[in-house]
Amino acid sequence: MRQKLIFALGIFSILLLTRNIYVISGLPPEANQGAIFKIIFFHATMAMTALTGSFVAFAASVLFLITRNFFWDALAVAVTEVGLAFLAANLITGSIWARVIWGIWWTWDARLTSALICWLLYAGYLMLRRAIEEPTQRATFAAVFNIFAFIDVPIVVFSIKWWRTQHPQPVFWAGGSFPPDWLAVFYWNLLALMALCAVMIAVRLRQEEAQREIDSLRRMAHSL
Amino acid sequence: MQISPEDITREIARLQRNFEFLSYGLIVAWLALVVYVLMMVARERKLKREIAGLRAMLEDKR
Numbered sequence A: 001m002r003q004k005l006i007f008a009l010g011i012f013s014i015l016l017l018t019r020n021i022y023v024i025s026g027l028p029p030e031a032n033q034g035a036i037f038k039i040i041f042f043h044a045t046m047a048m049t050a051l052t053g054s055f056v057a058f059a060a061s062v063l064f065l066i067t068r069n070f071f072w073d074a075l076a077v078a079v080t081e082v083g084l085a086f087l088a089a090n091l092i093t094g095s096i097w098a099r100v101i102w103g104i105w106w107t108w109d110a111r112l113t114s115a116l117i118c119w120l121l122y123a124g125y126l127m128l129r130r131a132i133e134e135p136t137q138r139a140t141f142a143a144v145f146n147i148f149a150f151i152d153v154p155i156v157v158f159s160i161k162w163w164r165t166q167h168p169q170p171v172f173w174a175g176g177s178f179p180p181d182w183l184a185v186f187y188w189n190l191l192a193l194m195a196l197c198a199v200m201i202a203v204r205l206r207q208e209e210a211q212r213e214i215d216s217l218r219r220m221a222h223s224l
Numbered sequence B: 001m002q003i004s005p006e007d008i009t010r011e012i013a014r015l016q017r018n019f020e021f022l023s024y025g026l027i028v029a030w031l032a033l034v035v036y037v038l039m040m041v042a043r044e045r046k047l048k049r050e051i052a053g054l055r056a057m058l059e060d061k062r
Helices: A002-026 A033-069 A070-101 A110-131 A135-150 A150-163 A180-223 B003-062
Strands: none
Touching: A002 A033, A002 A180, A033 A070, A033 A110, A033 A135, A033 A150, A033 A180, A033 B003, A070 A110, A070 A135, A070 A180, A070 B003, A110 A135, A110 A150, A135 A150, A180 B003
8 A cells, every 4th residue: 555655656746747847848938047047946946845854854853862763763864865865956956057147156155055064964964874883872863963953954944034145035935026827836846846755755764664674684583 | 229130149149058057957956866766776676685585594594
């Protein structure tokens, strides 16, 4: 049943993404920026997906520390890893947009720097997990580190409100304008990427369960 | 204001370059996700092989 659900959601997300790419390619170029502006349909949605994932990972880490249930640890690692891939895609698309509009690939402003630090912190979380062998200790240290890493997420989100940055100011929640029909396409794309992200997390979660099964089989083999 | 043929050529070149960069951006972003999915598929296969191997070993030991 779970397999079928993951498969159905995967098909849904791919079909919706295909439809969205077709719709986005048909939209006219933006008046000032031209075609490159359309990258926002993926750049911003990928960031939203990744940062939603980091919130879920934070909540799962807190729940692990409270309950000591390894499901929450598995969920935290699955969400963090998938979110890292989305955040990487977000940084790449942003850099390419910046090359066209600003004439540079990168600048050390508050938004870009905090986003890069966020990526490095979550990459560090995954490296930390590899460095600790004992499962309970690994899960505990990783949960604490994940909670610490989450401190950067509000800084990433609100940096464009708190400081003057080269990165554009908020489009959706600070009086920016976006045509209503473009906004609908944006939300459809957000839905498609969220669904794709959920599928990837479900697959990754299953792999964590398989890893735990391997660990218990190994223990059984040692005890025999 | 008069628009010269050079202005039009420059604008076409700008739009073309814009479109090229949009394509590069989307290709690279999707490539990053595809590479990650392929890594997940490889890991899934490895885990399945490992579970099968361990189960077979436990059966033999019993």
